[in-house]
Amino acid sequence: MKKILLVPALLLGTLAFAQDYNYEVTPVIGYNIAEGNLNLDNQVLYGAEMQYNGFNSPIKPELSILYTDADYENSTISTDIYRIALNGVYEYGKFGMIKPLAKIGFGYETIDKHLADNRDGAFFNAGIGAKVPFTDAIALKVESVYMLKNNNSRLNSNLALLAGINFAFGPKAQPAPAPAPAPKVASEPVKQEVTKAVALEKVMEVKAAEVCPPKINLHINFKFDSAEIEQESVGRVNKFADFLKCTPDYKAKIIGHTDSIGSEAYNQKLSQKRADAVRNMIIKDGVPSDKITTSAKGETEPIATNKTDEGRAENRRIEAELTKN
Structure with missing residues (x-):
């Protein structure tokens, strides 16, 4: 049988x-x-x-x-x-x-x-x-x-x-849905001289270039079965938050990942917790909440083998995905 x-x-x-x-x-x-x-x-x-x-x-x-x-x-x-x-x-x-x-x-x-x-x-x-x-x-x-x-x-x-x-x-078990994007509001056209608008835009671009940090990516790792941000990663999260505060035309999606130890449902929830932890720290640094969404991938998208300790350590991570309005 x-x-x-x-x-x-x-x-x-x-x-x-x-x-x-x-x-x-x-x-x-x-x-x-x-x-x-x-x-x-x-x-x-x-x-x-x-x-x-x-x-x-x-x-x-x-x-x-x-x-x-x-x-x-x-x-x-x-x-x-x-x-x-x-x-x-x-x-x-x-x-x-x-x-x-x-x-x-x-x-x-x-x-x-x-x-x-x-x-x-x-x-x-x-x-x-x-x-x-x-x-x-x-x-x-x-x-x-x-x-x-x-x-x-x-x-x-x-x-x-x-x-x-x-x-x-x-x-x-389902990951928490990402917040809906803010509705686009049509603005009334403002009459102004074209030459003045172009000049003002160029001045703002120069000032932004002087103050804002360069465009950066965010990738940090976590300890086994943990969603706590390590002290060594806090600085990278803060720099990423500074970039978002200074560039209103960028939004970010924080994507959480895990290794393959444990059940699929548990890892799905753990990856969501990791993404939420990073999002919360960025918001605490002064970034508007509507600029940050999250996504949970669980164990489905490894970047290294899950058969070794080193590979699993690489897979326990979050990544940030930047989009420009």
Whole structure:
């Protein structure tokens, strides 16, 4: 079955990875491998996993519910086993079509028939897995989850191999919209002598050239998972603000970027925070707010590889885009 499910996933290699929706639900089926001294046969598992992506954090909360009807070894007796767990899920950067994940958490197990010293109790679990997309909001999800339980003064373990179809839904995280440009107001023509207007314009251009700094670009970098402007970058932001204050015919768009560590939705929000931080500093320096807009690109436009620390450091940045009226 797993091989059959992987075929359409590979055929859909041109599809983009699923965007981060607020909610994910995954009905799962799998196989539970029980430790020998539990005296339980290995059995099929059924269940569901529910994940919430709305928090601005790379760790996503997940609720997992699993059920199995297990037979005791060398016996005609079977028992219902229910497990419920609360986990933290971390999704790594993309590797081709595959998005690896890891999770860790705690849960509680109830056993219908308490034979062989098996008891209800809390357990620790940790797992690894991956998602392979079919569409924007549907993906194959596979996992291997190790569960460790203190069972009547002895440690026992189970290994669950799970597969399911992951459904994502709910609103997508969107960057804050850029402020609308100020409406153009038609001005009444002013009658004046052409020679005087030309002379006055040339005088203003000469004065502006004497006072205003030359046209500059702005590009600063940030620390990992931070939107705080480093002290070494403050001077560059101030110089850029001075240029904008002195040149009323220029406007700027501040574009935020991140590396690929963390989920796409989290990086989208982080890049918006970086752009907003620079915009706020420029406005604080005296530049009118309608001259500065922002845009968030998240991890979508790297300028260096995300496979090295140096490359990721280059990608954690903002850039300024100047336009002339």
